[in-house]
Amino acid sequence: MLTYPVVLTQDDNGTLLATCPDLPEVTSYGETAEQAVREARNAIEEAIAARLDAWEPVPEGTDGVIQATLPTLLALKVTLYRILGEQEKTRADLMRLLGWKRTQVDRLFDPNHATQLDQFDAAFAALGKRIDVAQNDLANFLAR
Secondary structure, eight states: OOEEEEEEEEOTTSSEEEEOTTOTTOEEEESSHHHHHHHHHHHHHHHHHHHHHHTOOOOOOOOOSEEEEOOHHHHHHHHHHHHHHHTTOOHHHHHHHHTOOHHHHHHHHOTTSOOOHHHHHHHHHHTTOOOOOOOOOGGGOTTO
C-alpha cells in the first residue's frame, strides 16, 4: 500500500493542523487527532487525484509517526502511473499495447472511476508487470 506521513501541530485556536511533508499542498485540520488524520487522508487523496489529472509527478511517501494509507484503487492507479513514467511510455503507448480506446486507458488513471481489477491486470501485463496482493493488520495503519 502507498502511505504518506501526516504531521499534526497544535494550532493557536485549539484545533490540530494536519500537513503532509511529501505533498506541500495538503493542509487540513481537526478538533481531535483522529479527525485531523482523517481529514488529512482525504486531503492527500485529493492532492494525488489532482496530480494524476494534471499528469504531474506523484512523490513516494516517506516515513512518519502517523501514516495515511491510500485506498487500494487509488494506489493501483498511482502505481500504474509511475510504471508508465519509469518506462517512458505515454497513455497513447499503453492504448496501442492494449488495443483499447483512449477513454478506456484514461479511466485507468481517473481517480473518480471505479476501474475493474481485470483492466488493471491487463494494463500491468502490457507493461511487463503483474499485481501482487498483500494483507496487513489494520492496527498497523493508524489513519486507515
